[in-house]
Amino acid sequence: MSSDNILDKIYEKSKLSNKETTKQQKIVEIAIKMFAEKGYANTSTSEIAKAAGVAEGTIFRHYGTKENLLMWVITPFLKDLIPVIAREFIEGIDKDAKSLEEFVRIVIQNRYEFINKNQDIFCIVVKEFLYKDVLIKEFIPYMSNYVLDFIYTTLDKFKASGEIIDLPNPVIIRMILTSVFGYFTMRFLLLKEYNISGKEEEIELLTRFISRGLKAP
Amino acid sequence: MSSDNILDKIYEKSKLSNKETTKQQKIVEIAIKMFAEKGYANTSTSEIAKAAGVAEGTIFRHYGTKENLLMWVITPFLKDLIPVIAREFIEGIDKDAKSLEEFVRIVIQNRYEFINKNQDIFCIVVKEFLYKDVLIKEFIPYMSNYVLDFIYTTLDKFKASGEIIDLPNPVIIRMILTSVFGYFTMRFLLLKEYNISGKEEEIELLTRFISRGLKAP
Amino acid sequence: MSSDNILDKIYEKSKLSNKETTKQQKIVEIAIKMFAEKGYANTSTSEIAKAAGVAEGTIFRHYGTKENLLMWVITPFLKDLIPVIAREFIEGIDKDAKSLEEFVRIVIQNRYEFINKNQDIFCIVVKEFLYKDVLIKEFIPYMSNYVLDFIYTTLDKFKASGEIIDLPNPVIIRMILTSVFGYFTMRFLLLKEYNISGKEEEIELLTRFISRGLKAP
Amino acid sequence: MSSDNILDKIYEKSKLSNKETTKQQKIVEIAIKMFAEKGYANTSTSEIAKAAGVAEGTIFRHYGTKENLLMWVITPFLKDLIPVIAREFIEGIDKDAKSLEEFVRIVIQNRYEFINKNQDIFCIVVKEFLYKDVLIKEFIPYMSNYVLDFIYTTLDKFKASGEIIDLPNPVIIRMILTSVFGYFTMRFLLLKEYNISGKEEEIELLTRFISRGLKAP
DNA sequence: CATGAATGAGACTTCATTCAT
DNA sequence: GATGAATGAAGTCTCATTCAT
Structure with a gap:
C-alpha cells in the first residue's frame, strides 16, 4: 500500500526504476532535512555529501544539479x-x-x-x-x-x-x-x-x- | 509631518543625524528593491553597488556588513x-x-x-x-x-x-x-x-x- | 628512517594518511618559502596559488583557512x-x-x-x-x-x-x-x-x- | 634639556619646524601605541585616525603614506x-x-x-x-x-x-x-x-x- | 588646513560543478 | 557506479589613498 509519506514514495519510485542505491536514499533524506532546517540557499552540496556519507561527486552523478535535487524532492x-x-x-x-x-x-x-x-x-x-x-x-x-x-x-x-x-x-x-x-x-x-x-x-x-x-x- | 513610508523615515533620520549622502540614499533604495525582488541571500553587494552607481566599498563604509544593511532597512x-x-x-x-x-x-x-x-x-x-x-x-x-x-x-x-x-x-x-x-x-x-x-x-x-x-x- | 626536515615529515605524514597530492605538497612548499621570505601577513593566498600552479580554491579545500595553512606548517x-x-x-x-x-x-x-x-x-x-x-x-x-x-x-x-x-x-x-x-x-x-x-x-x-x-x- | 624619550623629541622637533598641531602629536602618539601592540601590518590608518580623534585624511595630509608615518616614528x-x-x-x-x-x-x-x-x-x-x-x-x-x-x-x-x-x-x-x-x-x-x-x-x-x-x- | 565620503584593488573564502581515476 | 581532488567564478569585506568641500 502506497504511503502518504513522500520519502517513502521517492524510495519506491527509485526502487522500481533503477536499482536505487542506499546512497541515493541517504542523499535525498539528508537533503530534505537540511533544506528544511537551513534553507536551500544556505545548504551546500558538500554538507549534504558529508552528512550522507557520500562523495560530493555522487550527488551530481545522480541529480546533475543542486537545483535538480531540490526539484526531485519537492x-x-x-x-x-x-x-x-x-x-x-x-x-x-x-x-x-x-x-x-x-x-x-x-x-x-x-x-x-x-x-x-x-x-x-x-x-x-x-x-x-x-x-x-x-x-x-x-x-x-x-x-x-x-x-x-x-x-x-x-x-x-x-x-x-x-x-x-x-x-x-x-x-x-x-x-x-x-x-x-x-x-x-x-x-x-x-x-x-x-x-x-x-x-x-x-x-x-x-x-x-x-x-x-x-x-x- | 512624518510619513508612513519607511524609506522616507530612513531618509529623514539620516538627514537629521549624519548629513546623509545621496549615495547612501541610493544604496538603501536599491537594496530594498533588490532584496524584495530576489531575496537577501540571492542579492550580492556588488549587484547593489552597480545598480546604485556606487563603489562596492562604499556600501561597507556606511553599513559595515551586508547583514547590517538588511537590518538598517528592516x-x-x-x-x-x-x-x-x-x-x-x-x-x-x-x-x-x-x-x-x-x-x-x-x-x-x-x-x-x-x-x-x-x-x-x-x-x-x-x-x-x-x-x-x-x-x-x-x-x-x-x-x-x-x-x-x-x-x-x-x-x-x-x-x-x-x-x-x-x-x-x-x-x-x-x-x-x-x-x-x-x-x-x-x-x-x-x-x-x-x-x-x-x-x-x-x-x-x-x-x-x-x-x-x-x-x- | 625519518628525516629531521619538517618538510619531509609533512610529506611522509600526508602520504601515509591521506594519499597526499602533488598539489598539496607544492602548496605547502611554496607557502613555507613565501611566508619565510615576506612574512605571513604580507603573503596572499592568491600569490601562493599562482606560484604553486594551483587554483586558489585548492588551498582552501585542503587547509580551510590561511591561518590553518600556517599552523600546518609550523x-x-x-x-x-x-x-x-x-x-x-x-x-x-x-x-x-x-x-x-x-x-x-x-x-x-x-x-x-x-x-x-x-x-x-x-x-x-x-x-x-x-x-x-x-x-x-x-x-x-x-x-x-x-x-x-x-x-x-x-x-x-x-x-x-x-x-x-x-x-x-x-x-x-x-x-x-x-x-x-x-x-x-x-x-x-x-x-x-x-x-x-x-x-x-x-x-x-x-x-x-x-x-x-x-x-x- | 632634551629628553631621552623619542616622543618628546618628535614633539620638540615638530614644534620648532612648523607650528605642530596637537593633532599631529596625537597621531604619532597613537600610531606608536598601536603599531607596538598589534604590529604595523595589522593596524589600519582608520583605526589610528579614530583613536587619535582625527579625520583619516589628516594622517595622509601630514605623512603622505602609512609607511611614511612608520618611518617618522622609527x-x-x-x-x-x-x-x-x-x-x-x-x-x-x-x-x-x-x-x-x-x-x-x-x-x-x-x-x-x-x-x-x-x-x-x-x-x-x-x-x-x-x-x-x-x-x-x-x-x-x-x-x-x-x-x-x-x-x-x-x-x-x-x-x-x-x-x-x-x-x-x-x-x-x-x-x-x-x-x-x-x-x-x-x-x-x-x-x-x-x-x-x-x-x-x-x-x-x-x-x-x-x-x-x-x-x- | 581639516574633513570624511568615496574609491577600487585586492584579500580571504565558499561552493557548485567537472573529471580523471 | 563512486570518488574526491581540483577548479574558478563569485561573494563578502578591508584598507590605503584621493579629493571635493
Missing part, C-alpha cells in the same frame, strides 16, 4: 498537495453531500496528516515558494480546469442554498486557502514547539472559524 | 509594524467601544495602508522571517506586556458579552494574525498582479470573514 | 623544537654526566642541525612569535613539568658542585635560551649571507661563551 | 640607538679606562634606560626589522667607520692586555649585540609581565655573563 510533494485536495473535494462532496463545514473539516484533516507526515518538505516548499516563480508555475497546472469547474459549481450550489455568503468563487477559495495555509505555516514552521492544544481540537477550531466566516449573513 | 519597519497595531487596538477600542468587527476593520485598514506603502520591505521581512530566528527575537519584545494585558482584558470583555466565541486568548489572537498576515502575504507577495477586487471591498470581506469566524455560536 | 616544527631539546638534555646529561660545557655543546649542535635544515620554517616561527600569543600558548605546554623538573635538579647539581654560578634556575635557563636563540636568529635571519666563520667554529665559540658566562666566579 | 629611535652606543663606548672607555666589564655595564645601563623609555618604539622596530630590509639598510650607515675603527682598536687593546679572548672583532661585537638585544627582546617584548628580579640586578647579571663569556681562558 515535485512529488507538490503533485500530491493540491490534486488530492481536489479529489478529496470532489469525493467528499459527492459521497456525503454534507455541509460546507463537514467538507472543510475533511479537507483540513486530510491535509493535516499529509503535511504532518512531510513537515520537512512542507518547510522547504513554503520557503522556496517565496523565491522561485518557477515553483508557482509548476504548481498551477495541477489545478486542472476540470477540478476548478467542479469546485466552482459546488460553491455555487452552496451559495444557492444560502449556506455560504454570495461572493465570487476565487475570493472564497482564496479565503479558505489563506486560512488553511496560514495556519499550517504557523503550525509547522513558526511555532513548531508551541503546542497550544491537541491536534483534533485545533482542526475543529479552524474548521469552525472558516465555515462560520463564510456563512451567509 | 528595523524601522518592524518597530512600526506591531506597536502601532497595539496602539491602534487600544485606542480603537477605548474611544469607540465598538464591536469586534469595527475594531478588526480599523486595524486591517491601518495595516493595509502601512504595508501597501512599504510593500518591498514587507516582502523582505516575510522572506527573511522564515530563515532568521534573530528577526523573530527582535520582533517579540515590541509586543509589550502592557499591550498584551490590554488585549487580553478586551478579548475577555467581548467573550463575556457573548460577542465572540469562548476560546483561550492566544488561540483567538493567533487566528486573527494568521488570517490577516496570510491575506497580506497573498495580496502583496504571491498574487501581486491579480487584483481581484478593490482595496475597500477586500478589506471589508476580510473583516467580515474574521469577525464572523469568531462569533459565538 | 606545528610539527614547534613540536620538535623544544621537546627534543629536553630529551637531548636529559639523555645527554644522563649518559655522560659531562660538564655543563659539554652539555651545552651537544644541545647547540643538535639544534643547529635542526634549524639549519628548517631555516625557512624557523624564519616563519620567529616572525610570527612576536605577533601571535596563540603560538606561545601552543608552545609552552610542550615544556612538560617532568622535563623542567629534571632540568632544575640538574642545574642544582651543577650549582652544588660549584661548576656554575648560583642563580635561580629560571634566570640561568633564560640566559642560555636568550643566547642560543639570539644567535640562531642572527645567524639564520638577519645575517644569512654573512658567513663569518665555519659552522663548527661558531658552535664552539657560542658554547664557550655561554659556559664561561655561567661559570662560578 | 627613524629618530634608530638614529639614537646605535650612535649613542658608539659615543658612549668611546667616552666610557676614554674617561675611565676601566675594564671591559665596567664598559659593558655602562653601555647596558644606558641602553636599558633608553629602551625602557621607548618600549613601544622598540617593539615596533624589532618586529619590523624582521620584515623590512630597508630598515637594516637605513640602520647600518649610522655605524660610521670612525666609530667602528675606534671600537676595533679598543677591542684590540683589551685582547692585547689579555683581558678578553682573542677572536675577530666582528665576532666579539656580534656576541655582545646578540646577548644584549636578545635580552632586551625577551625583557621588553616576550616576557613583559614576568619580572624575575629588579632592574639593577638583571643588568648586573647580564653584564657579568657577557664579560665572563668573553674572558680569555
Whole structure:
C-alpha cells in the first residue's frame, strides 16, 4: 500500500526504476532535512555529501544539479498537495453531500496528516515558494480546469442554498486557502514547539472559524 | 509631518543625524528593491553597488556588513509594524467601544495602508522571517506586556458579552494574525498582479470573514 | 628512517594518511618559502596559488583557512623544537654526566642541525612569535613539568658542585635560551649571507661563551 | 634639556619646524601605541585616525603614506640607538679606562634606560626589522667607520692586555649585540609581565655573563 | 588646513560543478 | 557506479589613498 509519506514514495519510485542505491536514499533524506532546517540557499552540496556519507561527486552523478535535487524532492510533494485536495473535494462532496463545514473539516484533516507526515518538505516548499516563480508555475497546472469547474459549481450550489455568503468563487477559495495555509505555516514552521492544544481540537477550531466566516449573513 | 513610508523615515533620520549622502540614499533604495525582488541571500553587494552607481566599498563604509544593511532597512519597519497595531487596538477600542468587527476593520485598514506603502520591505521581512530566528527575537519584545494585558482584558470583555466565541486568548489572537498576515502575504507577495477586487471591498470581506469566524455560536 | 626536515615529515605524514597530492605538497612548499621570505601577513593566498600552479580554491579545500595553512606548517616544527631539546638534555646529561660545557655543546649542535635544515620554517616561527600569543600558548605546554623538573635538579647539581654560578634556575635557563636563540636568529635571519666563520667554529665559540658566562666566579 | 624619550623629541622637533598641531602629536602618539601592540601590518590608518580623534585624511595630509608615518616614528629611535652606543663606548672607555666589564655595564645601563623609555618604539622596530630590509639598510650607515675603527682598536687593546679572548672583532661585537638585544627582546617584548628580579640586578647579571663569556681562558 | 565620503584593488573564502581515476 | 581532488567564478569585506568641500 502506497504511503502518504513522500520519502517513502521517492524510495519506491527509485526502487522500481533503477536499482536505487542506499546512497541515493541517504542523499535525498539528508537533503530534505537540511533544506528544511537551513534553507536551500544556505545548504551546500558538500554538507549534504558529508552528512550522507557520500562523495560530493555522487550527488551530481545522480541529480546533475543542486537545483535538480531540490526539484526531485519537492515535485512529488507538490503533485500530491493540491490534486488530492481536489479529489478529496470532489469525493467528499459527492459521497456525503454534507455541509460546507463537514467538507472543510475533511479537507483540513486530510491535509493535516499529509503535511504532518512531510513537515520537512512542507518547510522547504513554503520557503522556496517565496523565491522561485518557477515553483508557482509548476504548481498551477495541477489545478486542472476540470477540478476548478467542479469546485466552482459546488460553491455555487452552496451559495444557492444560502449556506455560504454570495461572493465570487476565487475570493472564497482564496479565503479558505489563506486560512488553511496560514495556519499550517504557523503550525509547522513558526511555532513548531508551541503546542497550544491537541491536534483534533485545533482542526475543529479552524474548521469552525472558516465555515462560520463564510456563512451567509 | 512624518510619513508612513519607511524609506522616507530612513531618509529623514539620516538627514537629521549624519548629513546623509545621496549615495547612501541610493544604496538603501536599491537594496530594498533588490532584496524584495530576489531575496537577501540571492542579492550580492556588488549587484547593489552597480545598480546604485556606487563603489562596492562604499556600501561597507556606511553599513559595515551586508547583514547590517538588511537590518538598517528592516528595523524601522518592524518597530512600526506591531506597536502601532497595539496602539491602534487600544485606542480603537477605548474611544469607540465598538464591536469586534469595527475594531478588526480599523486595524486591517491601518495595516493595509502601512504595508501597501512599504510593500518591498514587507516582502523582505516575510522572506527573511522564515530563515532568521534573530528577526523573530527582535520582533517579540515590541509586543509589550502592557499591550498584551490590554488585549487580553478586551478579548475577555467581548467573550463575556457573548460577542465572540469562548476560546483561550492566544488561540483567538493567533487566528486573527494568521488570517490577516496570510491575506497580506497573498495580496502583496504571491498574487501581486491579480487584483481581484478593490482595496475597500477586500478589506471589508476580510473583516467580515474574521469577525464572523469568531462569533459565538 | 625519518628525516629531521619538517618538510619531509609533512610529506611522509600526508602520504601515509591521506594519499597526499602533488598539489598539496607544492602548496605547502611554496607557502613555507613565501611566508619565510615576506612574512605571513604580507603573503596572499592568491600569490601562493599562482606560484604553486594551483587554483586558489585548492588551498582552501585542503587547509580551510590561511591561518590553518600556517599552523600546518609550523606545528610539527614547534613540536620538535623544544621537546627534543629536553630529551637531548636529559639523555645527554644522563649518559655522560659531562660538564655543563659539554652539555651545552651537544644541545647547540643538535639544534643547529635542526634549524639549519628548517631555516625557512624557523624564519616563519620567529616572525610570527612576536605577533601571535596563540603560538606561545601552543608552545609552552610542550615544556612538560617532568622535563623542567629534571632540568632544575640538574642545574642544582651543577650549582652544588660549584661548576656554575648560583642563580635561580629560571634566570640561568633564560640566559642560555636568550643566547642560543639570539644567535640562531642572527645567524639564520638577519645575517644569512654573512658567513663569518665555519659552522663548527661558531658552535664552539657560542658554547664557550655561554659556559664561561655561567661559570662560578 | 632634551629628553631621552623619542616622543618628546618628535614633539620638540615638530614644534620648532612648523607650528605642530596637537593633532599631529596625537597621531604619532597613537600610531606608536598601536603599531607596538598589534604590529604595523595589522593596524589600519582608520583605526589610528579614530583613536587619535582625527579625520583619516589628516594622517595622509601630514605623512603622505602609512609607511611614511612608520618611518617618522622609527627613524629618530634608530638614529639614537646605535650612535649613542658608539659615543658612549668611546667616552666610557676614554674617561675611565676601566675594564671591559665596567664598559659593558655602562653601555647596558644606558641602553636599558633608553629602551625602557621607548618600549613601544622598540617593539615596533624589532618586529619590523624582521620584515623590512630597508630598515637594516637605513640602520647600518649610522655605524660610521670612525666609530667602528675606534671600537676595533679598543677591542684590540683589551685582547692585547689579555683581558678578553682573542677572536675577530666582528665576532666579539656580534656576541655582545646578540646577548644584549636578545635580552632586551625577551625583557621588553616576550616576557613583559614576568619580572624575575629588579632592574639593577638583571643588568648586573647580564653584564657579568657577557664579560665572563668573553674572558680569555 | 581639516574633513570624511568615496574609491577600487585586492584579500580571504565558499561552493557548485567537472573529471580523471 | 563512486570518488574526491581540483577548479574558478563569485561573494563578502578591508584598507590605503584621493579629493571635493
